[in-house]
Amino acid sequence: xxxxxDFQPTNPALKWIERRLPIMGLMHSSFVAYPTPRNLNxxxxxxxxxxxxLALQIVTGVILAMHYTPHADLAFKSVELIVRDVNFGWLLxxxxxxxxxxxxxxxxxxxxxxxxxxxxxxxxxxxxILGVIIYLLMMATGFxxxxxxxxxxxFWGATVITNLFSAIxxxxxxxxxxxxxGYAVGNPTLNRFFSLHYLLPFVxxxxxxxxxxxxxxxxxxxPDGVEPKTPKDTVPFTPHATIKDFFGVSCFMLLYAWxxxxxxxxxxxxxxxxxxxxxxxxxxxVPEWYYLPFYAILRSIPNKLAGVVAMFGAIIVLVFLxxxxxxxxxxxxxxxxxxxxxxxxVVVCILLGYLGSQPPEGIYVIAGRILTVMYFAYxxxxxxxxxxxxxxxxxPNSISDAVLAKSxxxxxxxxxFLIAGGLLIGGAQNARAEDSHGGASPPGNKWSFxxxxxxxxxxxxxxxxxxxxxxxxxxxxxxxxxFRNLADPGGPGxxxxxxxxxxxxxxxxxxxxxxxxxxxxxxxxxxxxxxxFPNENAARAANxxxxxxxxxxxxKARSYKRGFPMFVIDVVTQYQEQGPDYVAALxxxxxxxxxxxxxxxxxxxYNTYFPGHAIKMPKPLSDGQVTYDDGSPATVAxxxxxxxxxxxxxxxxxxxxRKKLGLQVFVFLILLAGLLYFTKKKVxxxxx
Amino acid sequence: MNPDAATIAAGAPIEVDLxxxxxxxxxxxxxRGKPIYIMNRTKKQVEEAQKVPLKDLPDPQTDQQRTKPGHxxxxxxxxxxxxxxxxxxxxEGSYDGFFCPCHGSVYDTSGRxxxxxxxxxxxxxxxxxxSDTKIQIG
Numbered sequence: 001x002x003x004x005x006d007f008q009p010t011n012p013a014l015k016w017i018e019r020r021l022p023i024m025g026l027m028h029s030s031f032v033a034y035p036t037p038r039n040l041n042x043x044x045x046x047x048x049x050x051x052x053x054l055a056l057q058i059v060t061g062v063i064l065a066m067h068y069t070p071h072a073d074l075a076f077k078s079v080e081l082i083v084r085d086v087n088f089g090w091l092l093x094x095x096x097x098x099x100x101x102x103x104x105x106x107x108x109x110x111x112x113x114x115x116x117x118x119x120x121x122x123x124x125x126x127x128x129i130l131g132v133i134i135y136l137l138m139m140a141t142g143f144x145x146x147x148x149x150x151x152x153x154x155f156w157g158a159t160v161i162t163n164l165f166s167a168i169x170x171x172x173x174x175x176x177x178x179x180x181x182g183y184a185v186g187n188p189t190l191n192r193f194f195s196l197h198y199l200l201p202f203v204x205x206x207x208x209x210x211x212x213x214x215x216x217x218x219x220x221x222x223p224d225g226v227e228p229k230t231p232k233d234t235v236p237f238t239p240h241a242t243i244k245d246f247f248g249v250s251c252f253m254l255l256y257a258w259x260x261x262x263x264x265x266x267x268x269x270x271x272x273x274x275x276x277x278x279x280x281x282x283x284x285x286v287p288e289w290y291y292l293p294f295y296a297i298l299r300s301i302p303n304k305l306a307g308v309v310a311m312f313g314a315i316i317v318l319v320f321l322x323x324x325x326x327x328x329x330x331x332x333x334x335x336x337x338x339x340x341x342x343x344x345x346v347v348v349c350i351l352l353g354y355l356g357s358q359p360p361e362g363i364y365v366i367a368g369r370i371l372t373v374m375y376f377a378y379x380x381x382x383x384x385x386x387x388x389x390x391x392x393x394x395x396p397n398s399i400s401d402a403v404l405a406k407s408x409x410x411x412x413x414x415x416x417f418l419i420a421g422g423l424l425i426g427g428a429q430n431a432r433a434e435d436s437h438g439g440a441s442p443p444g445n446k447w448s449f450x451x452x453x454x455x456x457x458x459x460x461x462x463x464x465x466x467x468x469x470x471x472x473x474x475x476x477x478x479x480x481x482x483f484r485n486l487a488d489p490g491g492p493g494x495x496x497x498x499x500x501x502x503x504x505x506x507x508x509x510x511x512x513x514x515x516x517x518x519x520x521x522x523x524x525x526x527x528x529x530x531x532x533f534p535n536e537n538a539a540r541a542a543n544x545x546x547x548x549x550x551x552x553x554x555x556k557a558r559s560y561k562r563g564f565p566m567f568v569i570d571v572v573t574q575y576q577e578q579g580p581d582y583v584a585a586l587x588x589x590x591x592x593x594x595x596x597x598x599x600x601x602x603x604x605x606y607n608t609y610f611p612g613h614a615i616k617m618p619k620p621l622s623d624g625q626v627t628y629d630d631g632s633p634a635t636v637a638x639x640x641x642x643x644x645x646x647x648x649x650x651x652x653x654x655x656x657x658r659k660k661l662g663l664q665v666f667v668f669l670i671l672l673a674g675l676l677y678f679t680k681k682k683v684x685x686x687x688x
Numbered sequence: 689m690n691p692d693a694a695t696i697a698a699g700a701p702i703e704v705d706l707x708x709x710x711x712x713x714x715x716x717x718x719x720r721g722k723p724i725y726i727m728n729r730t731k732k733q734v735e736e737a738q739k740v741p742l743k744d745l746p747d748p749q750t751d752q753q754r755t756k757p758g759h760x761x762x763x764x765x766x767x768x769x770x771x772x773x774x775x776x777x778x779x780e781g782s783y784d785g786f787f788c789p790c791h792g793s794v795y796d797t798s799g800r801x802x803x804x805x806x807x808x809x810x811x812x813x814x815x816x817x818x819s820d821t822k823i824q825i826g
Contacts, residue, residue, distance in 0.1 A: 159774070162773075163773035166773075183720035278718075281774040281775045281790060302805055304806070
């Protein structure tokens with residue numbers, strides 16, 4: 001993007017265009033002939049990875065917006081319907097939601113890369129500042145996107161974040177009202193967030209163009225931090241950087257696909273599968289993992305305004321980085337002290353992220369304060385000081401000298417990768433931070449649907465449906481499941497006729513008819529399971545003040561804390577059955593008499609696994625209550641397991657298709673990455 | 689982007705009947721999308737609230753300033769934590785008032801901040817007694 005190009009197309013038609021709009025020359029000089037330092041390592045592929053993620057987020061987002069309804073009463077349901085009914089809607093939604101996390105993961109690697117190799121130093125200050133602007137825009141976009149599903153965490157996250165602005169003296173409250181478009185977070189808020197969430201990605205794309213432009217004017221930095229001097233120091237962008245970037249992207253896609261297909265909910269929060277309720281605050285509000293370090297900084301300062309200023313300051317300080325670190329040596333490779341402090345800083349950020357996911361009590365608050373001081377000290381004290389006192393090692397004369405002197409340092413890169421991975425995983429702890437207050441951890445079960453090739457046990461689904469119909473449905477709805485779903489592939493395995501017959505046993509309210517009256521008719525396959533109560537207040541009144549929750553999503557809306565290090569191991573083992581384990585344990589966790597010393601409120605029952613132990617639901621299952629036709633034991637343990645399996649299917653009806661497609665995608669990606677790797681080796685053979 | 693006419697109209701004053709609230713109990717009503725706690729405080733709670741020395745309060749206000757004369761047992765506050773807007777839980781926390789589960793702010797029986805990051809007391813909405821058992825909020 002810098003300067004005129006000497007590119008001349010040979011085709012006369014292209015020539016005609018080129019004379020009027022030299023777009024091909026622009027492309028050629030930017031992405032083909034552009035000289036790229038020959039010593040770039042794989043940390044430099046994250047720029048390409050980020051471009052791909054932005055494109056993917058925009059494509060999936062535009063399609064999702066075609067099916068989404070931005071209304072406070074309908075948004076939650078419309079997201080569920082996308083996942084259940086839209087063709088490959090589950091894939092689009094997982095790609096978009098996991099994509100946000102991956103986007104941030106990649107941007108953090110990209111930023112730490114810049115920090116380590118001094119990519120913000122003269123003459124790349126504007127390039128760096130544009131990057132900080134992109135990052136700020138990403139944070140705003142990510143936050144507003146998280147609000148759109150309108151679950152509990154969406155709603156309360158929106159409340160907490162918009163309230164940050166109320167800390168501004170004098171005008172704070174007016175600003176917050178302006179953001180809300182009402183007196184509280186509500187439908188107008190959702191509407192404007194949707195509008196902005198659609199707009200901002202295109203603004204990001206625009207700033208990315210500026211970012212790339214600035215990059216191509218100043219030229220890429222490189223691991224040795226010396227500018228290219230002779231043509232020997234560089235290689236043409238195509239094919240060298242192109243093929244390397246493709247390989248990097250394909251490896252990144254493997255990580256991305258791991259989450260899309262096997263653990264789509266790992267990075268999210270169970271509470272967000274509960275529809276937004278302005279009257280109840282979740283016990284523990286946590287933002288998405290990628291905001292956690294800043295959330296920790298916010299909470300570690302006991303004064304509201306100072307906390308908000310510190311939180312924004314933690315990001316704004318990055319803008320001034322080029323002038324805080326005045327050391328003349330760019331790359332930390334040649335700065336022995338800066339290198340060590342860099343890694344300490346990375347650890348500080350990860351620990352802050354961990355603290356952000358923990359409740360603000362006791363030792364966590366003190367640790368948060370120490371780490372906040374360390375975070376700011378790194379930028380404001382350490383870097384300016386280091387540039388004055390540190391004696392850097394001599395830098396190589398040129399890039400080609402550095403390449404020739406190159407020695408094996410794979411181990412340090414592997415260690416760096418591990419730590420970077422820890423950043424992602426450490427943050428994901430938030431998903432596990434719920435519901436542990438006063439409830440025992442449920443025992444693990446062997447579920448047929450667990451693991452990468454798990455499938456639902458058809459028998460268990462059919463028995464579970466029977467248990468739901470005969471027991472649970474007296475109080476609990478299943479409103480997102482339609483009768484037709486019973487005949488869907490990957491479900492209980494009924495035929496269309498059986499599903500229709502099942503539906504016909506139900507009375508469905510319809511109307512109004514010609515006379516204007518509501519009437520009842522037998523159910524059809526397209527109808528949804530009718531809820532036992534007309535509305536939540538009726539449900540509440542009939543059940544001693546506690547409304548029985550709808551069960552469509554219950555196995556995804558409940559979780560329990562896994563704790564360190566289990567939540568890290570879970571990424572590898574793909575354990576994500578906290579919900580089913582909890583539901584199964586709850587159904588079996590009733591004690592006839594509470595333990596000594598526990599005072600049970602009137603109208604409550606003691607349950608070992610319920611948070612707080614006092615549950616309003618009486619013991620729902622007892623041995624022999626439901627008759628099984630297939631000879632399975634009629635015991636509470638068997639009922640609990642069957643109905644939980646059924647409810648897992650109700651919450652995740654396309655799980656089998658998801659895991660099947662996942663396997664195919666993995667085979668494809670591994671082959672692709674392998675081929676790209678060998679192609680890359682061949683292309684680079686003469687350059688190393 | 690400020691609230692539109694319909695939203696403002698929907699925020700008109702509401703009337704609340706106090707007869708069903710027994711002493712020591714509270715109800716939560718919504719006005720302008722905000723939860724409002726109406727608490728019928730016991731004698732003990734009122735005394736506790738009234739005798740706190742002002743110097744112990746981060747946001748000094750007497751209980752008399754926060755209630756209506758002659759109706760001291762009634763506490764009407766907007767149930768939105770002044771820190772970051774979560775809904776505090778009534779009858780919890782070490783001051784028997786409100787406890788915010790999000791960031792741990794504790795309010796007393798008068799809804800005044802006693803502990804935690806919140807900077808101010810729970811605000812008292814504009815309201816007036818239409819009769820001894822009926823109030824109008826707004």
